[in-house]
Amino acid sequence: MDASPRSFEPIGPEELGRIATFVGHGDARRTASRPELAGRLVAGCLAQGAAAHLLDGVTGVKDLDVWLFYDTRGIRFVHGLARNRLDYGPSRFGRHPDDPPRFTGRRVDVMARSVPDDAPRRTGTIGDIDPADGVRAWLAGPQDSPRHLRRRPVVLLWPTGRLGEVVWRGRG
Numbered sequence: 565m566d567a568s569p570r571s572f573e574p575i576g577p578e579e580l581g582r583i584a585t586f587v588g589h590g591d592a593r594r595t596a597s598r599p600e601l602a603g604r605l606v607a608g609c610l611a612q613g614a615a616a617h618l619l620d621g622v623t624g625v626k627d628l629d630v631w632l633f634y635d636t637r638g639i640r641f642v643h644g645l646a647r648n649r650l651d652y653g654p655s656r657f658g659r660h661p662d663d664p665p666r667f668t669g670r671r672v673d674v675m676a677r678s679v680p681d682d683a684p685r686r687t688g689t690i691g692d693i694d695p696a697d698g699v700r701a702w703l704a705g706p707q708d709s710p711r712h713l714r715r716r717p718v719v720l721l722w723p724t725g726r727l728g729e730v731v732w733r734g735r736g
Contacts, residue, residue, distance in 0.1 A: 566658035570624030571670070573656045575617060580728055583610055583672075584721035586630045586650060590674035593648055594632070600639045606679050607633045607695035608722030609731060615717040616734065625657055627671040630721065631713070633698055635690055636678040648674040677702055677709065695720060696731045703732055 575583070587608030595602040609615075609631045616623040634641065652669035663671050679693055683701035686692040699718060703710045718732040 567661040568658055569660060569662075570626050571657040572617075572622070572624050574621055575614065575625070577728070579655070579657075580610070580618065580721070582655075583614075583628055583630065583652075584608065584724065584727055586628070586652075586672050586674055587632060587722040589650060590630060590632050590648055590676065593674075594634075594676055601634055601636070601641075604634045604636065604690060605632060605722070606635050606691075606693050606698040607720060607731075609633070609699060610719045610721050611713055612716045615719045618719060619717050619730070619733075625670060626660060627673055628652060630672060630674045631699075631718070632674065632676040633679050633695075633702060634676060635693055635698070637681055637690065641678040650674060680705060695723060695726060696729065699731045 591605050591608070610618065610628065611631050612629040613623050614625045614628045617625050650672040651667045652672050655669050657670045659667055659669050660671060679698040680701045683693050684697045686694070703714050703718065714732065714735055716734040717730060720726045720729040720731055
């Protein structure tokens with residue numbers, strides 16, 4: 565397996581579908597430790613450099629950043645559950661030379677955040693947030709994470725019917 569800091573292989577529909585499976589892996593890990601999050605997933609997204617590479621084909625893929633967004637109204641969301649590091653496995657993207665030897669492919673960082681309570685809602689019940697609107701509401705926040713993510717594109721991975729939909733084009 566080739567090791568290089570960035571892969572410049574294109575991310576096609578098949579690869580995007582495979583990346584989307586990590587939404588399910590990440591959600592399963594979170595709901596196993598936080599059962600109150602079950603059924604509250606609003607969106608799963610590809611972000612940062614890999615999302616930029618998906619759109620421009622020239623940025624390259626260092627790792628795959630998958631972000632999960634939950635509707636946490638009425639429950640306390642713990643950001644300490646923020647990151648899981650998973651192995652994409654063998655692929656044409658190779659692996660990053662600085663990743664631990666246990667990784668056979670690119671690292672997938674799965675992070676989770678809460679959609680803001682004031683995100684646009686359709687009915688006022690749990691699960692009534694449009695995925696793109698919920699992510700954009702979070703991106704509009706003043707915290708460091710949204711400010712950092714706004715620099716690059718954000719692309720929906722879940723719900724599957726909206727796979728590949730660009731939520732945010734990035735700024736810079």
